[in-house]
Structures are given as C-alpha cells and as structure tokens.
Amino acid sequence: MEGIVGMNDMSRVVEADRAHVWHHLSQHKAYETADPRVIVEGKGIRVWDAKGKEYIDAVAGGVWTVNVGYGRESIANAVRDQLMKMNYFAGAAGSVPGAIFAQKLIAKMPGMSRVYYSNSGSEANEKVYKMVRQIAHKHHGGRKWKILYRDRDYHGTTIGTLATSGQDQRAEQYGPYPDGFVRVPHCLEYRKQWDVENYGERAADAIEEVILREGPDSVGCLVLEPVTAGGGVITPPKGYWERVQEICRKYDILLHIDEVVCGMGRTGTHWFGYQHYGIQPDFVTMAKGLASGYAAISCTVTTERVFDYFKSDAADPMSYFRDISTFGGCTSGPAAALENMRIIEDEGLIENTARMGDRCFANLQALMEKHKIIGDVRGKGLFLGAELVADRGTKEPAPEKLVQQVVAECAAHGVIIGATNRSLPGLNNTLCLSPALIATSDDIDQITDAIDKSLTKVFG
Numbered sequence: 213m214e215g216i217v218g219m220n221d222m223s224r225v226v227e228a229d230r231a232h233v234w235h236h237l238s239q240h241k242a243y244e245t246a247d248p249r250v251i252v253e254g255k256g257i258r259v260w261d262a263k264g265k266e267y268i269d270a271v272a273g274g275v276w277t278v279n280v281g282y283g284r285e286s287i288a289n290a291v292r293d294q295l296m297k298m299n300y301f302a303g304a305a306g307s308v309p310g311a312i313f314a315q316k317l318i319a320k321m322p323g324m325s326r327v328y329y330s331n332s333g334s335e336a337n338e339k340v341y342k343m344v345r346q347i348a349h350k351h352h353g354g355r356k357w358k359i360l361y362r363d364r365d366y367h368g369t370t371i372g373t374l375a376t377s378g379q380d381q382r383a384e385q386y387g388p389y390p391d392g393f394v395r396v397p398h399c400l401e402y403r404k405q406w407d408v409e410n411y412g413e414r415a416a417d418a419i420e421e422v423i424l425r426e427g428p429d430s431v432g433c434l435v436l437e438p439v440t441a442g443g444g445v446i447t448p449p450k451g452y453w454e455r456v457q458e459i460c461r462k463y464d465i466l467l468h469i470d471e472v473v474c475g476m477g478r479t480g481t482h483w484f485g486y487q488h489y490g491i492q493p494d495f496v497t498m499a500k501g502l503a504s505g506y507a508a509i510s511c512t513v514t515t516e517r518v519f520d521y522f523k524s525d526a527a528d529p530m531s532y533f534r535d536i537s538t539f540g541g542c543t544s545g546p547a548a549a550l551e552n553m554r555i556i557e558d559e560g561l562i563e564n565t566a567r568m569g570d571r572c573f574a575n576l577q578a579l580m581e582k583h584k585i586i587g588d589v590r591g592k593g594l595f596l597g598a599e600l601v602a603d604r605g606t607k608e609p610a611p612e613k614l615v616q617q618v619v620a621e622c623a624a625h626g627v628i629i630g631a632t633n634r635s636l637p638g639l640n641n642t643l644c645l646s647p648a649l650i651a652t653s654d655d656i657d658q659i660t661d662a663i664d665k666s667l668t669k670v671f672g
C-alpha cells in the first residue's frame with residue numbers, strides 16, 4: 213500500500229470508501245453506522261483489513277477466486293514483464309501469452325480445441341449464448357435457438373446471463389428478460405422432487421421432459437454448472453451426468469459447462485469439474501481461478517466442431533463470430549493465467565485440494581454429529597457447503613439472519629466464510645467454503661473450529 217497511502221493513514225481510506233465507493237451486493241445503509249470492510253493486504257491464505265485484523269480467508273477472495281493464494285510475486289513479475297513488452301492489442305490480433313496459454317489449456321481439456329478470450333465469467337457465458345443463437349440462424353434455419361438452464365444455477369450478472377439465472381433473487385427487479393431461455397429442475401437430492409431410487413437419472417430425465425415440452429427442434433443448448441456454487445454447493449447425484457450427456461446427444465443439443473467456479477483445480481483430482489464425470493462438452497467457460505484474481509480474464513472454450521460452424525462459409529461476410537471484447541485483448545490475463553497454471557502444477561495443488569477437501573469434508577461431517585442445525589454437508593475438493601436447517605426431520609431452512617450471524621461470528625474469530633445470499637427465496641441457508649488450494653491441515657482445522665464455535669454461539 214505504500215505509494216498510494218501509508219498504513220498509518222487507513223482511516224482516510226475508510227472514509228474515502230464510505231463516501232465514494234459503491235460496493236457490490238451491499239446495502240450501504242449499514243455503513244452509516246459501521247465501517248465498510250477494506251482489505252489491505254494478503255499473503256498465502258490470509259488477509260488483513262484496514263484495522264490490521266488478520267483473517268484466514270476461507271472463500272478465496274469472497275467469491276471462490278484466489279486459487280493459488282495471495283502475494284504471489286512470480287505472477288506479479290510475469291504480468292509486469294508482459295505489460296512492459298506489450299500490454300494490449302485488440303483480439304483480432306494474437307499475443308504471445310494468449311497463444312501459449314491457449315495451447316497449454318487445451319492440452320488439459322481433451323476434445324476441446326479453441327479459446328476465445330474475454331474478461332468475466334458473465335461475458336464468457338454470454339459468448340456461448342451468442343454462438344448458439346448464431347449457429348441457429350446460420351445452420352438450423354432459425355430453429356434450435358432456445359437455451360436451457362437449471363434451477364439454482366447461476367451464470368452471470370448481465371441481462372443475458374441473468375435470463376439464465378436459476379436463482380430468482382439474483383434476477384428479481386432486473387427484468388424483463390429476453391425470450392428463449394427455459395428452466396429445468398435442479399438435481400439436489402437433499403431437497404428431493406421425486407421419490408425414486410435412481411435419483412440422478414430421474415433428475416436428468418426431468419431435463420428431457422422440458423425438451424419434449426418445448427420441442428427438441430427448438431432447443432440448441434443446455435448450460436449447467438458441474439457442481440452448483442452460489443445456489444448451495446450442489447454435487448450431482450450418481451448417474452446424473454451420464455444421462456444428461458445421453459439426452460443432449462439424443463436431441464442434438466450442445467452442452468455448455470460453466471466452470472467459472474469449479475475450473476482450475478477447485479474440485480481436486482482434475483483440472484475441471486466436468487472431468488470427474490467423464491462428459492464431453494461442446495462449450496466450457498471459465499474465469500475466477502483462471503488467473504486467481506491477479507488479472508481479469510475469462511475463456512470460452514469450444515470444440516473444433518463448434519468453431520467450424522463459424523468458418524465454413526468464408527464468402528458470407530456475416531457468417532463468422534462477430535463478437536468484440538475490448539479487454540479480451542489485455543495480455544495481463546493470459547500472462548497471469550500461465551504462471552497461475554504453472555504454480556498449480558509445480559506445487560501439486562490439485563492433489564492438495566483433493567486431500568484437504570477430504571479433511572474439510574470429514575471435519576464438517578464431524579460437526580454434524582455435534583450440531584443438529586447442520587442438515588447436509590456437500591461438495592467436492594476445496595469447494596464445500598453445509599446446509600443449516602431448523603429441523604432435520606422437516607428440513608425447514610434455518611433463518612437467513614441466523615446463518616449470516618454464523619458468518620459474522622466466524623469473522624470475529626478471524627475466519628472469513630461465505631453463505632448463500634440473495635439467491636434463493638427462503639433457502640439462503642448454506643454456509644460456503646472455498647479456501648485457496650494451498651490450504652494446509654492446520655488451516656482447514658482452524659476454519660472448521662471457527663465454524664464449530666460460531667454455531668455454538670448462534671444456535672447453542
């Protein structure tokens with residue numbers, strides 16, 4: 213911070229923030245009587261606020277982003293060197309880090325072949341929607357234009373991506389939305405919608421029912437999170453993905469996997485969430501952990517088959533993908549992403565994520581024995597959720613206010629955790645954890661200890 217303002221002058225920063233900054237997802241009335249949180253420094257898995265208080269950050273920058281942790285000098289250096297050499301040129305031209313990162317990324321994604329750069333998860337997803345619409349116009353005579361999305365999933369903040377929000381509170385008051393986006397049921401078995409043995413297959417069959425209702429000829433694409441994030445950390449039930457892939461093939465529907473949260477090792481064992489389930493997508497989008505927040509970058513990755521649709525008719529000046537992303541040309545993004553990927557590989561962070569994820573999961577399950585308020589523990593790798601319920605029998609959700617008190621108590625104990633919020637009416641009751649992939653056993657135990665103490669304080 214030296215250079216902008218000294219550490220001794222933090223009160224000036226807090227006042228400037230209170231007076232002029234409009235924070236995301238925040239009711240500002242609260243800042244008339246309490247200070248806004250200003251984070252000043254980070255190192256590893258820890259951050260410090262303007263008052264000098266230290267926290268373990270169990271949510272990787274608040275929204276599952278800083279996968280390799282804070283203070284990575286090698287990423288800062290890689291970005292600096294690249295900026296001095298060539299900071300920007302619009303994406304109609306290539307760049308050195310853009311080309312090399314695309315090659316390395318594709319090597320980790322068998323079956324995929326093209327990378328389109330932009331700079332947020334929303335934008336990456338919106339590119340897919342535009343590609344699907346253009347394929348419909350150009351190759352299906354205007355048919356196959358609808359995009360299916362799932363209840364409880366989230367794909368972004370723009371009007372287009374909010375049209376595919378399975379989280380009603382995120383979309384409320386920002387409509388009306390464009391046509392052609394159709395919802396399918398969620399697959400969370402804990403909140404069963406069908407009383408059957410093979411829940412995964414049944415939940416996938418529900419997608420087929422929507423396709424048949426809409427008309428298979430009108431449906432171009434299905435977008436899904438591999439593990440739903442902000443909708444309550446929902447891992448798919450057994451058999452779900454196999455059946456989803458089968459249905460997409462049966463009706464010639466393109467499969468779009470939103471890896472904005474799950475991508476780059478977050479779920480452990482594999483680079484991407486979908487790779488746990490043996491599926492072959494047509495589109496994969498990613499952002500957050502791609503450069504761990506050291507630069508803004510997102511990627512829309514497609515197969516060669518999808519790419520071919522846009523070059524098959526060179527005589528038609530309208531046939532190629534006529535999308536523009538100004539900041540998709542920033543070289544800081546792929547430069548940071550390259551070094552981020554090297555760190556994940558060289559430090560074995562995907563393996564660490566699997567190990568630490570198992571430990572965190574086991575710790576949360578142990579807390580379940582002690583705290584009846586925990587109704588369900590879910591997740592994969594270092595991407596976990598604990599759903600709080602007032603009554604295990606009826607599964608009545610714990611009140612959101614109390615869930616938020618647990619989050620506040622954890623912060624008082626020096627651990628920043630998350631919780632579903634302003635997403636699902638009446639169901640914002642899941643505590644969320646997504647620490648950096650460098651987390652150690654001690655870090656994990658400190659995180660779950662803080663949750664233990666906080667649950668006792670709030671619920672007894």
Ligand SMILES: Cc1ncc(COP(=O)(O)O)c(C=O)c1O
Pocket residue numbers: 275331332333334335337366367368369437441442470471472473499500
């Ligand atoms: C699954 C998923 N997709 C897309 C997005 C949107 O990403 P961004 O905020 O970078 O636009 C998010 C953001 O939280 C997300 O969780």
